[in-house]
Amino acid sequence: MSLYASQIKAFKRAEPKTLGAIEIIIGVLTVILSSVVYKLHYHIQREIIILIINGAQLVITGVVLVHTGRKPTKCLVLTTIVLQLLTAAFDIVGFGLMARHIPFRGESYYYRDTEFLVNGILGTLIGFLVLACIIGLVVSLFGVYALSVSAIKELTPIPHSTANQYYGAGVQAQNMIHAGN
Numbered sequence: 440m441s442l443y444a445s446q447i448k449a450f451k452r453a454e455p456k457t458l459g460a461i462e463i464i465i466g467v468l469t470v471i472l473s474s475v476v477y478k479l480h481y482h483i484q485r486e487i488i489i490l491i492i493n494g495a496q497l498v499i500t501g502v503v504l505v506h507t508g509r510k511p512t513k514c515l516v517l518t519t520i521v522l523q524l525l526t527a528a529f530d531i532v533g534f535g536l537m538a539r540h541i542p543f544r545g546e547s548y549y550y551r552d553t554e555f556l557v558n559g560i561l562g563t564l565i566g567f568l569v570l571a572c573i574i575g576l577v578v579s580l581f582g583v584y585a586l587s588v589s590a591i592k593e594l595t596p597i598p599h600s601t602a603n604q605y606y607g608a609g610v611q612a613q614n615m616i617h618a619g620n
Contacts, residue, residue, distance in 0.1 A: 446585045447511050453581035455511075455519070458574050459504030462526075465567050466497030472560050479553050486536040490564060493529045497571055500526045504578065513586070520582040523575035530572035537565050 442450070473490040476483070500522045507515040542558050 442511055442513055442516070442585070449588070450511050450516060450581060450585035451508065453578055455504050455508030455578065455581075457508075458578055459501040459506075459508060462497050462501030462504060462571060462574060464501075465571050466494045466499075466501060469494030469497060469564060469567050469571075472564055476557060476560050476564075479557060483540055486533075486540070489529075489536060490533050493526075493533050493568070496522075496526055496529060500575070516582050516586060520579050520586075523579040523582070527572045527575035527579070530568045530575065534565060534568045534572070537561055537568070541565070 470491055473487050473494060477487040477491070500519075503515070503522055504519055507519045541561055542554075
């Protein structure tokens with residue numbers, strides 16, 4: 440199903456192609472940085488696996504958002520809304536899991552060398568999660584606005600305008616119009 444011109448304009452006001460590209464970059468960086476922490480510290484590997492999955496999901500969501508920005512349809516906008524909300528939920532979970540490891544303290548002398556590196560990476564990952572969550576919520580709100588409010592504007596006739604002179608006219612007047620009288 441296609442969208443009205445006002446719906447497309449309202450959705451493109453959110454710059455979906457740019458935000459999708461940003462999500463792809465954040466997703467790739469999240470996967471790379473999470474892999475580094477995964478290799479360095481074995482005792483937080485479960486939390487890091489969730490971040491790697493979240494990064495992959497960000498890449499997929501970003502690709503869908505870029506495609507939706509190029510050729511928006513109702514189905515793609517709805518898919519984007521669902522994916523963005525799902526990504527925001529995963530970002531909140533990832534934020535909660537990572538926040539409890541800041542500041543990172545190693546249990547043995549072996550981890551003392553990498554404490555600053557891991558603290559920096561975890562802080563960067565938390566920043567990425569917050570940014571991705573904000574982007575997801577903003578895109579979701581613009582998508583919902585485009586599907587609801589913009590469609591109402593398009594479908595609602597304006598009373599007392601020259602464009603629709605017979606607005607509010609009875610059934611007889613409408614039949615006369617259709618009959619050509």
